[in-house]
């Protein structure tokens with residue numbers, strides 16, 4: 001048995017198809033590029049086999065494998081199109097479902113038509129020779145037209161998928177058009193030339209095969225690169241390797257069959273001229289058929305009256321044999337065939353080498369662009385990070401493996417950057433706390449009386465906040481107030497408003513977390529009667545209500561993303577339209593925003609618009625949490641006791657020293673609101689004229705007993721403080737961390753939670769104390 005290159009290429013294709021099916025059955029990841037490559041490759045092989053077999057009458061559909069291929073190809077083409085209609089996202093699902101069913105029915109009908117045309121052969125099981133030469137030409141053409149229609153539609157659908165994907169639209173379209181040109185225009189040109197008799201069938205088939213392979217190659221590179229596949233790098237490499245393998249086999253098989261044919265032609269001529277029946281050797285080995293010129297060779301065979309003969313001519317023996325009554329075929333004798341192939345292979349090996357050099361060069365360029373360049377960019381980014389530049393963001397050029405690596409690198413740099421910011425914040429807080437501690441006992445209370453509240457403060461940090469409010473109160477630009485919940489953002493917004501626009505002007509607060517998503521626009525901008533079902537009358541909206549005064553957006557971090565562009569326009573152009581209204585109205589209010597969220601990190605996560613963030617953040621006022629301005633606590637506590645005892649009609653009680661110490665130590669995660677609530681609850685149940693520990697809400701009493709227990713563990717035993725302040729604090733911190741870690745079995749996150757600090761802070765402390 002002699003394997004020809006053509007057979008080899010078919011074998012490779014079949015093998016790849018089988019592997020592909022096995023692979024696809026096991027793949028769960030729907031956006032795997034490898035799965036997509038395998039599926040479309042299987043369909044493609046069938047599709048083009050059908051086109052070659054059925055459309056071009058190089059050889060009419062004859063043997064069983066051709067018949068099966070054509071029928072299978074019809075179904076493959078339908079599935080191929082279906083695949084692209086659903087991948088990576090479904091296009092017109094309802095219509096495409098109907099389309100799929102109709103196409104399946106057409107494929108089934110054509111297949112049945114084949115069977116009908118060949119019913120005699122099916123009955124007698126005669127799938128040999130050229131049995132269907134005449135009968136099946138017409139359905140063959142239908143298959144060709146149908147398959148080509150499906151193939152064109154596949155490219156169009158893939159183009160739509162790429163356009164819908166939005167990224168890299170233009171370059172992807174260039175690729176698709178290129179592959180369309182290779183896949184369809186080149187074969188069509190060659191088909192026309194072939195029909196006009198300008199090129200031979202072999203040239204046409206070779207042109208078809210090469211353009212299909214390269215078209216497939218280009219199509220895949222572009223579709224996979226820009227279709228958002230996570231495994232696209234592997235697929236692009238696989239595609240190139242596949243294209244190389246197919247090109248080699250195709251060029252070899254095409255060239256070889258052409259060369260053999262030429263050889264036959266010259267041999268036939270010389271044999272027919274120098275025919276001598278006596279030189280024939282019986283029972284020689286036959287390897288291939290010639291098919292052409294059977295008339296003359298048939299005459300020779302008939303003349304000889306035996307089944308097979310070896311004719312010798314010009315040193316090259318050729319076999320003539322008769323296999324059926326009327327069919328006579330010719331072929332080279334095996335040893336001369338082998339000699340011929342060897343000679344031929346050497347000749348073609350050189351050309352192939354040159355071709356492969358071009359492909360390898362292309363592969364290297366691909367490696368450089370797709371892999372090496374992005375990797376070098378990553379290395380450069382790394383160098384900059386090592387040099388302390390943490391604002392590095394390496395551009396993500398694709399969504400493939402290298403793209404994922406770049407994203408991971410960027411995420412890593414981002415978290416280092418955030419950790420450093422956190423650390424800086426922590427250090428400055430620490431410094432502030434130390435300053436506060438020093439000033440706690442000589443603080444002097446200050447008051448700002450607002451229309452409905454009194455702002456009290458004594459700490460330096462709050463003094464700084466109030467100074468800043470006074471400085472910027474006259475400006476028109478938006479102000480962003482940040483700080484933990486309950487720190488007094490709204491009261492500061494009130495101060496800003498009253499100092500700037502005056503006590504008489506309106507102050508309109510809106511809590512962004514409390515507005516239902518569908519009512520945002522009409523609440524802020526107002527609506528005209530009948531603009532929507534519930535708009536029974538005209539409503540001016542909050543912007544109009546705040547005219548001449550201030551519109552205060554509390555919890556701005558909760559503002560829905562869809563409404564943010566409208567607020568941005570309001571701030572930029574100071575104009576807005578009511579829902580259902582036609583005229584543009586002028587906004588005449590000042591805007592203040594407040595949030596307890598970290599808007600900067602929301603921007604980097606894409607949950608808050610960057611442009612709006614920069615627009616509202618013209619002046620930022622950060623309010624420190626209560627635990628960092630403890631000198632305010634005694635004055636706030638006394639003011640709340642005074643205010644609420646009056647409200648509850650009680651005689652104003654005093655706060656015991658022990659309670660005030662606890663107030664100063666307590667972590668107050670809810671800040672001033674928590675302190676205020678604690679005093680209201682205490683007053684409600686108070687008996688007597690002194691607030692004692694036992695009168696406090698349970699969580700504060702528990703905190704007190706824990707603090708006592710913790711304080712008794714302090715490494716100060718003899719009251720001499722010989723170790724000095726720094727080492728005593730370090731020793732105590734070490735002991736606290738050790739006990740927490742022991743309790744949590746070494747789990748740092750849990751220990752940090754127990755100590756009520758962040759994990760990062762715990763790790764930082766452990767490093768400072770040499771505990772790691």
Ligand SMILES: Nc1ncnc2c1ncn2[C@@H]1O[C@H](COP(=O)(O)OP(=O)(O)OP(=O)(O)O)[C@@H](O)[C@H]1O
Nearest residue numbers: 454455456484485486487488489490491596672673
């Ligand atoms: N310095 C202060 N002096 C007197 N009362 C204060 C002070 N700061 C805050 N308060 C009171 O504490 C409570 C909470 O304050 P406010 O509502 O302004 O905080 P917030 O930061 O806006 O809270 P949230 O983030 O929950 O909106 C209010 O009752 C307010 O009157």
